[in-house]
Amino acid sequence: MDKISIPIGPQHPLLKEPLSMMVDISGEKVLGGSLRLGYVHRGIERLAQQRTYVQNIHLIERICGICSHVHTTTYCYAVEALLGIEIPPRAQYIRALMCELERIHSHLLWLGILAKHIGLDTIFMHTWHDREMVLDIMEEVSGGRISHAANQIGGVRFDLDEEKGEMIRKILIKLHSQVEGLLDVIESEPAAIARTKGVAPISPDLIKAYGVVGPIARASGVDVDMRRDASLPPYDQLEVKVITHSDGDAWARTFVRVEETRVSLNLCETIIREMPRGDVVVHAPRRVPEGEVIIRSEAPRGELFYYLRSDGSDKPARLKVRTPTLAALSLLPVQLSEINVADIPVVLAGVDLCIACADR
Amino acid sequence: MDKIKKRFTLLNAVVEAMIKQPETIKYPFAAMELPEGFRGAIVFDPDKCSGCGLCVRDCPAEALHINKKSREEYTLLHYPARCAYCGQCEDSCRHGAISHSNKLVGATTHKDDWVLVFKDSKASQE
Amino acid sequence: MFRSLFHLLVFPGFLFLVISGLTFEWLDRKFLARFQRRVGPPWYQPLADLIKLFSKEDLLPKNANDFLATLLPLISLSSVLTAGLYVPIAGYTPFSFEGDLIVIIFLMSVPTLAYYLAGIISLGIYSVLGGGRSLLQFFSYEVPLLIALSGPAILGRSWSVSTIMETQGRLGPFIIFQPLGFVLAVVGLIGKLKRDPFDIPKATSEVVGGSLTEFSGAKLGFWNLVMDIQAVVGIFLLIDLYFGWIKMSHPILAIAIFVIECLILILVLSGTSAIFARLRIDQLAGLGWRILVPLALLQIGFVILMGV
Amino acid sequence: MILTNIIQRTYRWAQKNSIWVIHFNTGGCNGCDIEILDLLTPRYDIERLGIITQASPRHADVLLCTGPVTQQTRDGLVQIYSQMPSPKYVVAVGSCSNTGGVFVNSDTVLGGVDKALPVDIYIPGCPARPEAIIEGLLKLRERISNGDAN
Numbered sequence: 019m020d021k022i023s024i025p026i027g028p029q030h031p032l033l034k035e036p037l038s039m040m041v042d043i044s045g046e047k048v049l050g051g052s053l054r055l056g057y058v059h060r061g062i063e064r065l066a067q068q069r070t071y072v073q074n075i076h077l078i079e080r081i082c083g084i085c086s087h088v089h090t091t092t093y094c095y096a097v098e099a100l101l102g103i104e105i106p107p108r109a110q111y112i113r114a115l116m117c118e119l120e121r122i123h124s125h126l127l128w129l130g131i132l133a134k135h136i137g138l139d140t141i142f143m144h145t146w147h148d149r150e151m152v153l154d155i156m157e158e159v160s161g162g163r164i165s166h167a168a169n170q171i172g173g174v175r176f177d178l179d180e181e182k183g184e185m186i187r188k189i190l191i192k193l194h195s196q197v198e199g200l201l202d203v204i205e206s207e208p209a210a211i212a213r214t215k216g217v218a219p220i221s222p223d224l225i226k227a228y229g230v231v232g233p234i235a236r237a238s239g240v241d242v243d244m245r246r247d248a249s250l251p252p253y254d255q256l257e258v259k260v261i262t263h264s265d266g267d268a269w270a271r272t273f274v275r276v277e278e279t280r281v282s283l284n285l286c287e288t289i290i291r292e293m294p295r296g297d298v299v300v301h302a303p304r305r306v307p308e309g310e311v312i313i314r315s316e317a318p319r320g321e322l323f324y325y326l327r328s329d330g331s332d333k334p335a336r337l338k339v340r341t342p343t344l345a346a347l348s349l350l351p352v353q354l355s356e357i358n359v360a361d362i363p364v365v366l367a368g369v370d371l372c373i374a375c376a377d378r
Numbered sequence: 379m380d381k382i383k384k385r386f387t388l389l390n391a392v393v394e395a396m397i398k399q400p401e402t403i404k405y406p407f408a409a410m411e412l413p414e415g416f417r418g419a420i421v422f423d424p425d426k427c428s429g430c431g432l433c434v435r436d437c438p439a440e441a442l443h444i445n446k447k448s449r450e451e452y453t454l455l456h457y458p459a460r461c462a463y464c465g466q467c468e469d470s471c472r473h474g475a476i477s478h479s480n481k482l483v484g485a486t487t488h489k490d491d492w493v494l495v496f497k498d499s500k501a502s503q504e
Numbered sequence: 505m506f507r508s509l510f511h512l513l514v515f516p517g518f519l520f521l522v523i524s525g526l527t528f529e530w531l532d533r534k535f536l537a538r539f540q541r542r543v544g545p546p547w548y549q550p551l552a553d554l555i556k557l558f559s560k561e562d563l564l565p566k567n568a569n570d571f572l573a574t575l576l577p578l579i580s581l582s583s584v585l586t587a588g589l590y591v592p593i594a595g596y597t598p599f600s601f602e603g604d605l606i607v608i609i610f611l612m613s614v615p616t617l618a619y620y621l622a623g624i625i626s627l628g629i630y631s632v633l634g635g636g637r638s639l640l641q642f643f644s645y646e647v648p649l650l651i652a653l654s655g656p657a658i659l660g661r662s663w664s665v666s667t668i669m670e671t672q673g674r675l676g677p678f679i680i681f682q683p684l685g686f687v688l689a690v691v692g693l694i695g696k697l698k699r700d701p702f703d704i705p706k707a708t709s710e711v712v713g714g715s716l717t718e719f720s721g722a723k724l725g726f727w728n729l730v731m732d733i734q735a736v737v738g739i740f741l742l743i744d745l746y747f748g749w750i751k752m753s754h755p756i757l758a759i760a761i762f763v764i765e766c767l768i769l770i771l772v773l774s775g776t777s778a779i780f781a782r783l784r785i786d787q788l789a790g791l792g793w794r795i796l797v798p799l800a801l802l803q804i805g806f807v808i809l810m811g812v
Numbered sequence: 813m814i815l816t817n818i819i820q821r822t823y824r825w826a827q828k829n830s831i832w833v834i835h836f837n838t839g840g841c842n843g844c845d846i847e848i849l850d851l852l853t854p855r856y857d858i859e860r861l862g863i864i865t866q867a868s869p870r871h872a873d874v875l876l877c878t879g880p881v882t883q884q885t886r887d888g889l890v891q892i893y894s895q896m897p898s899p900k901y902v903v904a905v906g907s908c909s910n911t912g913g914v915f916v917n918s919d920t921v922l923g924g925v926d927k928a929l930p931v932d933i934y935i936p937g938c939p940a941r942p943e944a945i946i947e948g949l950l951k952l953r954e955r956i957s958n959g960d961a962n
Contacts, residue, residue, distance in 0.1 A: 159415075176415070
């Protein structure tokens with residue numbers, strides 16, 4: 019059969035964000051593919067140099083709408099490290115709570131997208147409905163469903179009272195049973211297993227060669243988790259269970275993400291239970307002394323890396339963000355060979371693309 | 379036994395959903411419920427404003443604009459179509475003059491009509 | 505003359521089939537919505553969709569053959585409407601003759617072939633892919649479907665649907681004798697209608713809109729109508745062949761039973777699409793030839809033994 | 813005369829009650845996109861208002877844009893718009909696609925969707941809440957039933 023190239027993107031039902039792929043196929047077999055990035059390049063790193071540290075919080079929140087909070091958290095930790103201030107433990111715990119809620123929301127969202135791509139719309143609807151509970155919590159405590167604006171330099175914007183803590187705990191318990199059900203489905207639903215098991219396996223060597231992080235790496239048996247490894251506060255005081263799987267295929271990625279949701283739910287409960295009392299914010303000056311700093315944290319998609327250099331003014335001299343998706347994207351053409359055309363959605367979903375993160 | 383039960387989780391969920399009421403909100407046909415802290419439309423208290431312009435300085439989206447003739451004569455403009463609804467102006471204001479209400483900002487057909495003039499201090503004095 | 509015209513245009517012809525097709529689409533979407541905890545569309549939704557499509561601009565790619573692109577949905581529509589004329593509805597069949605089952609099966613296959621051609625002539629890359637897939641899928645489901653449908657014909661000793669129904673009046677509904685055949689026929693019908701889990705030719709995430717990606721306006725409206733009418737004709741046929749005609753003292757009671765049987769079958773179809781993931785084309789071919797065909801042959805063997 | 817009037821009114825009714833939407837992210841942050849996807853899910857379920865998403869631009873009536881228009885996506889946006897059959901409408905969802913939002917002054921961002929296409933409805937918010945999007949689409953329905961289009 020002749021080789022044909024099918025374009026995927028910039029507008030394609032598979033992609034929620036613009037990305038252009040040319041996939042060479044022959045019949046129903048994929049021979050290879052190439053990527054074109056840059057559609058979502060908004061010049062955020064350069065914009066950040068023109069704006070003050072305070073304005074940058076809100077700019078950086080809009081790097082990505084799904085993992086918005088972890089971006090600002092990492093940025094704030096970076097600025098606070100340069101300023102030499104330590105935020106109160108309660109603020110650290112609230113930041114971590116939001117991070118974990120965001121991870122749950124991101125993973126559930128991802129699972130829904132995967133299910134939608136393989137034609138299981140019911141799972142998409144049910145997980146996204148469960149996800150609404152998480153969004154409800156985040157909106158109730160911070161005032162925004164997607165962009166929470168929870169952080170400020172020197173702490174967080176809001177405090178949790180007993181009543182809200184109780185409400186969160188109630189919702190989390192409800193969510194727990196739903197996630198158990200999802201786990202049952204991905205473990206035993208034959209159609210879902212048939213579509214994901216053995217699809218595009220990645221070996222640990224390849225993961226290390228491409229520098230892929232996050233759930234994809236963990237699904238291939240590479241044990242990295244910045245919550246444990248970078249030990250940003252308050253994760254140094256919390257026990258984080260790192261989920262790994264040895265198969266490295268699409269099913270293993272699904273399994274790892276759903277298990278991580280469960281771990282995050284438990285972590286949320288621990289955080290609420292052990293949350294120390296006290297202030298949630300300390301005063302931070304607007305001008306940041308000269309210096310440079312690197313902060314790493316664990317976003318829902320993997321390691322998030324921030325480099326910040328200050329020249330002593332109220333604007334950063336350089337802000338560099340390395341997001342987990344970029345590494346995963348570089349692995350995509352490798353995965354897009356020797357698979358079936360019908361597996362393209364599974365592979366793409368398995369990577370958990372966040373092009374807004376990758377392009378910035 | 380447990381395995382068989384797991385196998386039918388999805389079917390169970392589907393049948394349950396069929397029997398139960400749908401989870402859809404009634405929104406366009408009924409009033410919506412927004413939480414207390416939701417960051418919606420900007421509200422402004424002209425009496426408290428001192429015209430210092432801190433909110434304008436910190437706004438990340440250039441949604442606030444101040445036309446200042448003198449200390450007492452100024453106009454504060456707000457462009458809802460630019461606003462990021464981030465709450466920074468509320469944080470930056472030292473007098474509590476500007477804040478978010480939990481009202482939704484409605485859609486419009488002409489975004490240029492949208493500039494909300496908040497305060498014209500000269501006009502208010504006259 | 506007037507009677508024939510009434511049969512052609514109103515019942516069981518054009519108007520009845522269009523209305524029942526739209527009703528089927530609404531019921532299907534509503535059931536699916538309820539399975540997914542949603543409210544679902546209002547009753548007039550399919551009608552509004554259809555009228556809206558007729559009011560839209562009709563676009564096609566520059567080099568596409570406009571004449572064929574117009575002709576293909578019309579051919580498909582006329583063939584499914586004709587098939588609808590021969591399928592007894594609640595036992596009422598004005599045009600019955602010996603061998604109409606074969607005619608129905610043949611006419612029901614026309615839309616699939618037209619769908620394939622529509623994909624090829626509209627020159628979009630996804631359309632070509634979708635068209636090719638629909639043909640591949642055709643080869644996978646059609647054989648088990650044909651074998652399964654010949655079960656009632658062998659048991660009824662006739663290729664006429666109304667005769668088969670009469671035999672069922674004597675022997676009892678054929679679903680009792682060939683439940684496996686009924687399941688296979690439903691699976692084949694799902695394949696024919698390109699519904700989830702066999703919606704491979706029009707899988708949104710893989711080939712965008714399948715063959716119909718480049719169609720818009722009235723042509724798309726006709727195609728949607730074809731799919732709906734194909735679905736109701738298929739459902740009526742399965743009900744006729746497997747549940748038969750239960751003789752009732754009152755005709756209204758009989759019609760009510762027919763409607764309830766249809767509703768249950770629609771519920772089964774919607775439920776199937778709600779709980780199954782889409783198969784890959786190789787998995788479908790494997791399922792069709794390795795599992796469905798042997799099972800269908802088994803059922804036929806059983807039926808022949810019973811007939812002897 | 814009366815007949816054309818009736819036909820026109822029927823068409824308007826149908827167009828109003830059946831809005832097929834295609835969604836294109838012109839370079840946004842995902843926030844509005846997931847809120848648009850949220851509209852399909854049980855809590856908001858816009859199918860009850862006759863709105864469904866379509867994959868192919870040829871099937872769509874409304875182009876839902878999210879995010880600021882970047883230099884890279886502008887051509888794609890115009891191309892998708894040109895593939896849609898008329899009458900067609902454009903809805904800009906979120907502050908970014910209204911005016912550029914927080915990305916104002918960026919070198920690679922052109923600004924709002926109105927820099928490339930005529931926009932019918934602007935929906936503010938960052939991200940726009942699902943309720944706000946529903947309200948905007950209802951406003952669009954009014955526009956359709958009045959027969960205004962760009």
